[in-house]
Amino acid sequence: MPGYTPELIEISKNQTRCSECPIRHQTLFQGVKKEDLNLVQSYRTGQYRLKARQEIFLEAQNSQYLFSIYHGWCAIYKSLGNGKKQIIKIALPGDLIGFQSNIEAPLNYSAISLTDMVLCAFPRNEFTGLLNRNAFVLKRLMELNAREMNLCQNHLMAIGKNIAIEKISLFCAELFLRFHNIYQLPLTNRIFFPLTQVEIGDATGLTCVHVNRTLKTLSDMNLMDISARTLTVPDIDKLCKLGQFDAKSIHTYTLY
Amino acid sequence: MPGYTPELIEISKNQTRCSECPIRHQTLFQGVKKEDLNLVQSYRTGQYRLKARQEIFLEAQNSQYLFSIYHGWCAIYKSLGNGKKQIIKIALPGDLIGFQSNIEAPLNYSAISLTDMVLCAFPRNEFTGLLNRNAFVLKRLMELNAREMNLCQNHLMAIGKNIAIEKISLFCAELFLRFHNIYQLPLTNRIFFPLTQVEIGDATGLTCVHVNRTLKTLSDMNLMDISARTLTVPDIDKLCKLGQFDAKSIHTYTLY
DNA sequence: CGAGGGATTGAGATTCATCAATCTATGTGG
DNA sequence: CCACATAGATTGATGAATCTCAATCCCTCG
Known part of the structure; x- marks a missing residue:
């Protein structure tokens, strides 16, 4: 073949x-x-x-x-x-x-x-x-394998949660932190974000309709906003708290 | 420390x-x-x-x-x-x-x-x-790390599904096949199964109440039954089908 | 025999999926 | 440059799936 x-x-x-x-x-x-x-x-x-x-x-x-x-x-x-x-x-x-x-x-x-x-x-x-x-x-x-495992485990936590707002918060907070980590940027409040709502749904186990509504709620709460391929997070700590995500765990992704 | x-x-x-x-x-x-x-x-x-x-x-x-x-x-x-x-x-x-x-x-x-x-x-x-x-x-x-990843990915698929019966089917089918694989047993229709319903819920992102009801449905459908710390699966292929689980992927867990 | 963890069942509230329609931005061909 | 097509985003209505709370049952173990 x-x-x-x-x-x-x-x-x-x-x-x-x-x-x-x-x-x-x-x-x-x-x-x-x-x-x-x-x-x-x-x-x-x-x-x-x-x-x-x-x-x-x-x-x-x-x-x-x-x-x-x-x-x-x-x-x-x-x-x-x-x-x-x-x-x-x-x-x-x-x-x-x-x-x-x-x-x-x-x-x-x-x-x-x-x-x-x-x-x-x-x-x-x-x-x-x-x-x-x-x-x-x-x-x-x-x-790298061990880092993958860590990411996969966090992802499991995200989609294992029982409400959509927590799933999406955790998913996006993790990406937000990974992005900063990878590009070695000082912490800004917005990152490039190319995923469609359908894809956020595919990642979190939700339908795109419900993703849309949940994103609206998150935006109204001023916790995060996605528009024009940009993810804006006014306060990453608040977002992590909602998603019950331990931001420190992101540091274990890049090693030594 | x-x-x-x-x-x-x-x-x-x-x-x-x-x-x-x-x-x-x-x-x-x-x-x-x-x-x-x-x-x-x-x-x-x-x-x-x-x-x-x-x-x-x-x-x-x-x-x-x-x-x-x-x-x-x-x-x-x-x-x-x-x-x-x-x-x-x-x-x-x-x-x-x-x-x-x-x-x-x-x-x-x-x-x-x-x-x-x-x-x-x-x-x-x-x-x-x-x-x-x-x-x-x-x-x-x-x-082993790569095998872990494979397991974690299957688990992601299980809890990413949108209905409980599929989540539980996949989760249990995978364990059923892993068990046979590990203990090198000929395929029987029952395995030892020590998890409580609360734990099945913790694994699949469901409450134990809903796990209970879904298990009853599965049992009524004669697809799988858990009782007395024993998981009985009359037809593993049917269970895999319901959970959309590719049984062949289990072989990649034990290597070479 | 009593205590306690797990399993089971019911009722009501919430979350989410589904279906369907509309809107918007973007790109393509004429 | 406009008409059109298309993908993605948005909204509403409805019903299904699931959670929560609470009560009860059952089994095991000391």
């Missing part, structure tokens, strides 16, 4: 070299010594551009690559049969996507871009080779 | 030696060569007994140990402030519990035994030493 190939467009010139990657410290390759970055780069197939709302890979299919997100956002999801989706996670720059227990097996989730993206591609069948050749990468992969 | 110490009772004699562990192939130490099992054992503090419904460790506290489950079941959960819990995962024999991104940091979840248990304890502060000294353990840890 040749594997599914998304509509990736290889960047023809001026690809970022791993040794000059500005976000290296938050990727799988954090900690790799300068002189070993050429090794990393030798495993990289290249950098690819992708438009918003395109499939990156599909559940149950094979994929040739693992991707490290260089730019943009995407959603990892599973399909539910009745046409619905469960969004597992929103992946941001630095995240590794497509890694799973049995690396050669068909994927057990799908990914779709939420913005235009740039992805660094690493061939699956050579990935364990890379792990074996550089202990830092292996160690860091373990850290 | 000395760290939280649960009421563990060290087994005084006839502790199982790692080299003779009957469930080694499904633990962190699958794949470790015979001659290296003494190394593993040298890192093990000992085997401990624990009664049902006891705390193993608590969120936000430090724990001296990581545990590999030798016998029994436990629940991993987060507390929600209002006295409620979100159960993240049911851990079964062979599972490693207490591992997280920053291994020395306070834990970000709690664990409570659901049955009497026997745990193998490994000191946290020496754990990375063990990983560095045996590549099989490191590789296997990665596999």
